Amino acid sequence: MSQYPLAAIRSHHVVVVGWDEALGTFFGQVFDSTDSEEPENIILWVGTGIRELETVWALAVALQSYAVIPEPLTQRLKNDQRESGYRPNFGAQLLQALQRRPR
Numbered sequence: 001m002s003q004y005p006l007a008a009i010r011s012h013h014v015v016v017v018g019w020d021e022a023l024g025t026f027f028g029q030v031f032d033s034t035d036s037e038e039p040e041n042i043i044l045w046v047g048t049g050i051r052e053l054e055t056v057w058a059l060a061v062a063l064q065s066y067a068v069i070p071e072p073l074t075q076r077l078k079n080d081q082r083e084s085g086y087r088p089n090f091g092a093q094l095l096q097a098l099q100r101r102p103r
Contacts, residue, residue, distance in 0.1 A: 013066055015066055059077070
Protein backbone atom coordinates (compact mmCIF):
# COMPACT_ATOMS: atom_id res chain seq x y z
CA MET A 1 0.00 0.00 0.00
CA SER A 2 1.28 3.43 -0.87
CA GLN A 3 0.44 6.57 1.05
CA TYR A 4 1.27 10.21 0.31
CA PRO A 5 0.40 13.50 2.00
CA LEU A 6 -1.32 16.01 -0.24
CA ALA A 7 -1.72 19.79 0.17
CA ALA A 8 -5.30 20.56 1.15
CA ILE A 9 -7.40 23.45 -0.17
CA ARG A 10 -8.18 24.54 3.40
CA SER A 11 -5.32 24.91 5.86
CA HIS A 12 -7.13 23.05 8.66
CA HIS A 13 -7.46 19.89 6.58
CA VAL A 14 -4.89 17.13 6.23
CA VAL A 15 -5.21 14.96 3.11
CA VAL A 16 -3.61 11.56 2.43
CA VAL A 17 -3.93 9.54 -0.79
CA GLY A 18 -2.56 6.23 -2.02
CA TRP A 19 -3.04 2.89 -3.72
CA ASP A 20 -4.31 -0.16 -1.82
CA GLU A 21 -3.37 -3.30 -3.76
CA ALA A 22 -5.36 -5.57 -1.42
CA LEU A 23 -8.59 -3.78 -2.39
CA GLY A 24 -7.51 -2.76 -5.89
CA THR A 25 -8.47 0.85 -5.28
CA PHE A 26 -7.05 4.29 -4.82
CA PHE A 27 -7.99 5.82 -1.50
CA GLY A 28 -8.17 9.25 0.05
CA GLN A 29 -8.56 10.42 3.61
CA VAL A 30 -9.33 13.93 4.80
CA PHE A 31 -8.77 14.89 8.43
CA ASP A 32 -9.86 18.04 10.25
CA SER A 33 -6.97 19.30 12.36
CA THR A 34 -8.83 22.14 14.11
CA ASP A 35 -9.80 20.07 17.17
CA SER A 36 -6.75 19.61 19.37
CA GLU A 37 -8.62 16.98 21.41
CA GLU A 38 -9.19 14.83 18.32
CA PRO A 39 -6.12 15.45 16.13
CA GLU A 40 -7.16 12.84 13.57
CA ASN A 41 -10.84 13.62 13.18
CA ILE A 42 -11.60 12.02 9.81
CA ILE A 43 -14.19 13.84 7.74
CA LEU A 44 -13.93 11.88 4.49
CA TRP A 45 -12.58 8.44 3.60
CA VAL A 46 -13.01 7.19 0.04
CA GLY A 47 -11.69 4.04 -1.58
CA THR A 48 -12.69 1.64 1.17
CA GLY A 49 -14.45 -0.88 -1.06
CA ILE A 50 -13.06 -3.44 -3.48
CA ARG A 51 -12.15 -1.65 -6.76
CA GLU A 52 -14.10 1.42 -5.65
CA LEU A 53 -11.78 3.99 -7.28
CA GLU A 54 -9.84 2.33 -10.09
CA THR A 55 -8.42 5.51 -11.65
CA VAL A 56 -6.61 8.55 -10.33
CA TRP A 57 -9.31 10.61 -12.07
CA ALA A 58 -12.00 8.96 -9.92
CA LEU A 59 -9.92 9.72 -6.82
CA ALA A 60 -9.47 13.35 -7.91
CA VAL A 61 -13.22 13.75 -8.42
CA ALA A 62 -13.94 12.25 -4.99
CA LEU A 63 -11.51 14.68 -3.32
CA GLN A 64 -12.22 17.77 -5.44
CA SER A 65 -13.70 19.73 -2.52
CA TYR A 66 -10.62 19.12 -0.39
CA ALA A 67 -7.50 18.89 -2.60
CA VAL A 68 -6.12 18.90 -6.13
CA ILE A 69 -3.79 16.06 -7.08
CA PRO A 70 -0.75 17.52 -8.89
CA GLU A 71 0.59 15.84 -12.02
CA PRO A 72 3.78 14.41 -10.41
CA LEU A 73 1.68 12.70 -7.73
CA THR A 74 -0.80 11.52 -10.37
CA GLN A 75 2.06 9.77 -12.15
CA ARG A 76 3.41 8.29 -8.91
CA LEU A 77 -0.02 6.88 -8.04
CA LYS A 78 -0.42 5.40 -11.53
CA ASN A 79 3.02 3.80 -11.17
CA ASP A 80 2.04 2.35 -7.79
CA GLN A 81 -1.07 0.83 -9.37
CA ARG A 82 0.87 -0.56 -12.32
CA GLU A 83 3.70 -1.98 -10.19
CA SER A 84 1.60 -3.40 -7.34
CA GLY A 85 -1.52 -4.33 -9.27
CA TYR A 86 -4.51 -5.85 -7.55
CA ARG A 87 -3.45 -8.49 -5.02
CA PRO A 88 -6.47 -9.33 -2.91
CA ASN A 89 -5.70 -10.72 0.52
CA PHE A 90 -7.83 -13.43 2.14
CA GLY A 91 -10.28 -10.89 3.58
CA ALA A 92 -10.86 -9.24 0.21
CA GLN A 93 -11.28 -12.62 -1.49
CA LEU A 94 -13.82 -13.67 1.13
CA LEU A 95 -15.73 -10.42 0.74
CA GLN A 96 -15.85 -10.87 -3.04
CA ALA A 97 -17.13 -14.42 -2.65
CA LEU A 98 -19.84 -13.29 -0.25
CA GLN A 99 -20.90 -10.49 -2.60
CA ARG A 100 -21.31 -12.99 -5.47
CA ARG A 101 -23.55 -15.31 -3.46
CA PRO A 102 -27.23 -15.20 -4.39
CA ARG A 103 -29.42 -13.86 -1.63
